[in-house]
Amino acid sequence: MFIALGIIICSISSPVVAGLTPTCTLSSSLLVPLPTQLIFQSSLFLENIAVRTSSDLLLTSVESSTLHNLNPFTVNGTLAPVHTFSNSTAISGIAEYRPGVFAVVASVLNTTIRRAVPGSVVLWSVDFNQAVAAVNKIGTLPDLTGANGLTSIPDAPDTLLAADSASGAVWQMNTRTGASRLVIQDPSMLPGAPAPALGINGLHVHGGFLYFTNSQLGTFSRVPLKIESDEVSTEGPVQLLATTTGQSPDDFAIDTFGRAWTALHPGALDLVFPAANGTWSTLDIVGNLLGNNSALNQPTSAAFGRGDLLQTQMLYVTTAAGQVVRVDTTC
Numbered sequence: 001m002f003i004a005l006g007i008i009i010c011s012i013s014s015p016v017v018a019g020l021t022p023t024c025t026l027s028s029s030l031l032v033p034l035p036t037q038l039i040f041q042s043s044l045f046l047e048n049i050a051v052r053t054s055s056d057l058l059l060t061s062v063e064s065s066t067l068h069n070l071n072p073f074t075v076n077g078t079l080a081p082v083h084t085f086s087n088s089t090a091i092s093g094i095a096e097y098r099p100g101v102f103a104v105v106a107s108v109l110n111t112t113i114r115r116a117v118p119g120s121v122v123l124w125s126v127d128f129n130q131a132v133a134a135v136n137k138i139g140t141l142p143d144l145t146g147a148n149g150l151t152s153i154p155d156a157p158d159t160l161l162a163a164d165s166a167s168g169a170v171w172q173m174n175t176r177t178g179a180s181r182l183v184i185q186d187p188s189m190l191p192g193a194p195a196p197a198l199g200i201n202g203l204h205v206h207g208g209f210l211y212f213t214n215s216q217l218g219t220f221s222r223v224p225l226k227i228e229s230d231e232v233s234t235e236g237p238v239q240l241l242a243t244t245t246g247q248s249p250d251d252f253a254i255d256t257f258g259r260a261w262t263a264l265h266p267g268a269l270d271l272v273f274p275a276a277n278g279t280w281s282t283l284d285i286v287g288n289l290l291g292n293n294s295a296l297n298q299p300t301s302a303a304f305g306r307g308d309l310l311q312t313q314m315l316y317v318t319t320a321a322g323q324v325v326r327v328d329t330t331c
């Protein structure tokens with residue numbers, strides 16, 4: 001099911017945190033599947049990924065309270081611990097909100113029901129602009145039990161948005177004061193089934209819209225945002241862009257053309273993109289609906305590399321089976 005939108009977003013200036021310049025254009029056809037390489041196999045359920053300006057990957061796991069660093073240039077390298085967060089068992093979302101400063105969502109997670117202990121969800125900042133990363137508590141999100149994706153907002157470094165997969169909501173947090181506020185709670189974000197089902201999962205802001213997936217409903221949607229004196233609000237109804245029948249979308253990476261490279265359970269990476277006529281389509285980049293491609297076993301998130309031009313065209317995908325897979329999007 002697709003909805004015509006009329007507006008195609010392309011060549012939006014790239015946010016500081018994205019730093020990606022893919023060469024594939026909307027008009028060029030992608031030769032799929034794109035080549036993949038397993039660069040690391042972890043024993044942990046990998047949940048999310050962010051990339052530092054040094055090209056290093058930051059990896060989170062719902063089975064560990066330690067944030068890890070991985071050098072992407074060494075195949076089968078070593079996970080280097082960056083920091084272990086107290087009073088938590090899991091880290092979900094991660095987002096860079098100022099150059100070199102990342103926020104992570106830590107919580108005490110019951111992995112069976114995929115819900116956090118109420119009151120345990122804390123946002124922390126990890127500042128890499130010094131020899132040893134400086135870690136500080138930003139604030140707690142007492143209303144969240146389904147803490148999942150996290151995103152920064154281009155040009156609004158004081159504000160982070162956190163997804164709650166349980167209550168179908170997005171909360172904002174002020175990175176200076178730690179104050180939090182409900183931005184939106186909507187049926188399009190609800191799980192639509194009891195725990196352990198997850199509703200809204202990945203979320204990213206691009207070109208004035210908040211894009212998000214709903215894992216249980218199998219949807220990719222967006223909602224226009226308004227940001228006024230650090231207060232984020234929606235400026236219109238949620239727009240359903242695409243459905244991923246039979247597959248559960250997780251987190252995704254948006255490129256400079258506004259296309260979403262989306263991790264799908266059980267085993268695919270899909271491109272969700274606006275066609276020339278304004279409707280949105282999906283294309284299997286790696287894997288398929290059956291999920292029988294061992295190159296990607298339960299993908300959870302994706303992020304473009306940083307550094308030279310070649311790195312910015314490498315998409316790093318994490319999976320629940322502990323894989324870190326490099327997808328070459330050069331075309």
Ligand SMILES: *[C@@H]1O[C@H](CO)[C@@H](O)[C@H](O)[C@H]1NC(C)=O
Nearest residue numbers: 038039040041042075076077
């Ligand atoms: C990395 O480890 C995997 C097994 O996890 C192995 O199949 C692969 O050959 C190794 N690659 C290199 C370059 O060592």
Ligand SMILES: *[C@@H]1O[C@H](CO)[C@@H](O)[C@H](O)[C@H]1NC(C)=O
Nearest residue numbers: 085086087088122136137140
């Ligand atoms: C961890 O929890 C304990 C007990 O609730 C509390 O005293 C302590 O301050 C917490 N630590 C941090 C870093 O929040």
Ligand SMILES: *[C@@H]1O[C@H](CO)[C@@H](O)[C@H](O)[C@H]1NC(C)=O
Nearest residue numbers: 109110111112113114115117
């Ligand atoms: C997780 O939740 C289930 C269902 O409520 C419960 O039976 C189990 O004891 C919980 N596990 C932990 C570690 O709290």
Ligand SMILES: *[C@@H]1O[C@H](CO)[C@@H](O)[C@H](O)[C@H]1NC(C)=O
Nearest residue numbers: 004275276277278279280281
């Ligand atoms: C728009 O283009 C896509 C891709 O070419 C096509 O699948 C779809 O049917 C078109 N939709 C309309 C309403 O023309």
Ligand SMILES: *[C@@H]1O[C@H](CO)[C@@H](O)[C@H](O)[C@H]1NC(C)=O
Nearest residue numbers: 287288290291292293294295
């Ligand atoms: C997945 O299953 C389909 C249908 O059985 C088969 O054609 C395809 O080769 C399989 N792919 C892999 C990677 O095993």
